[in-house]
Amino acid sequence: MTDDDVRLHILRELIASGTAPSVADTGAALDVPESDAAAAYDRLAANRVIVLEPGTHDVLMAAPLSAVPTPHIARMADGRSHYGNCVWDALGVIAMLGQDGGVETVCTDCDAALTLTVRRGALAPTDAVVHFAVPAARWWENIVFT
Amino acid sequence: MLLFRSEEHVNRWCEQRGLDRGAVFTPEQLWTVAKPWHGPRLERGWRRFTPAEAEAVFAGAGLTDTFWHL
Numbered sequence: 001m002t003d004d005d006v007r008l009h010i011l012r013e014l015i016a017s018g019t020a021p022s023v024a025d026t027g028a029a030l031d032v033p034e035s036d037a038a039a040a041y042d043r044l045a046a047n048r049v050i051v052l053e054p055g056t057h058d059v060l061m062a063a064p065l066s067a068v069p070t071p072h073i074a075r076m077a078d079g080r081s082h083y084g085n086c087v088w089d090a091l092g093v094i095a096m097l098g099q100d101g102g103v104e105t106v107c108t109d110c111d112a113a114l115t116l117t118v119r120r121g122a123l124a125p126t127d128a129v130v131h132f133a134v135p136a137a138r139w140w141e142n143i144v145f146t
Numbered sequence: 147m148l149l150f151r152s153e154e155h156v157n158r159w160c161e162q163r164g165l166d167r168g169a170v171f172t173p174e175q176l177w178t179v180a181k182p183w184h185g186p187r188l189e190r191g192w193r194r195f196t197p198a199e200a201e202a203v204f205a206g207a208g209l210t211d212t213f214w215h216l
Contacts, residue, residue: 004190011188049194064184087149091177092184108148109155116149116173123177130176131156132147133168135213136204 001032006040007049010062015082015097020059020067048140061085064092076101087116087130094118149173169213178207 009029013021021029027037041057044050051061059067066072066083074093075081077100084090087105094101103116107128117124134141150156153170160167182203186192195203197216204214 004192007192008188008190047194064180064187086147087173088147088176088180089184091173091180092187095177095181095183095185096187098185105149107151107155109150109159112151114149114151116177118177123174126173127152128173129150129153129156129170130147130173131150131159131168131170132213133160133165135168135215136200137216 014065064089073104175207
């Protein structure tokens with residue numbers, strides 16, 4: 001088992017079920033001891049590949065997917081939907097899955113519904129704008145607020 | 147990062163919270179970044195970009211000022 005096996009298992013389970021696998025689930029699926037799976041989760045988190053709930057091995061983020069509900073939903077052409085950690089990640093879900101899709105979210109200021117639509121690899125024109133409050137070099141000081 | 151209906155909404159939101167306005171750009175630029183950033187994540191052997199690679203991805207979307215330096 002490599003850390004990449006674990007990373008891919010987490011992503012594939014999130015895509016398939018919407019739920020991130022526990023270290024016990026991952027250990028069983030990859031036929032390794034739970035402690036080995038836990039160590040891989042720790043390394044992936046230390047390398048900023050996944051984000052864990054503090055003090056646990058519960059996956060919070062496996063970019064571009066969120067393991068918890070967010071206001072940023074990637075609704076795919078196959079009828080399935082997935083939570084992104086932010087609009088960037090929700091667009092990333094569409095890129096990762098290689099399908100047409102739309103990101104359904106809201107204006108941060110006024111809560112108006114906003115949709116970004118991707119068809120055949122192109123983003124449909126929109127009047128919406130993106131705002132980053134935090135410069136790129138400081139994103140990991142608090143990855144939940146950028 | 148957050149999405150807004152327009153720059154007017156960004157400005158109002160920042161003002162109400164006493165936040166400095168950060169970087170404002172288009173969803174098209176974000177899509178240009180999201181494709182190489184997240185598109186290959188299901189490939190075996192994927193790895194995070196180095197800072198130089200990430201800056202090149204930002205630059206490919208026209209995001210070149212110091213806000214985007216790593």
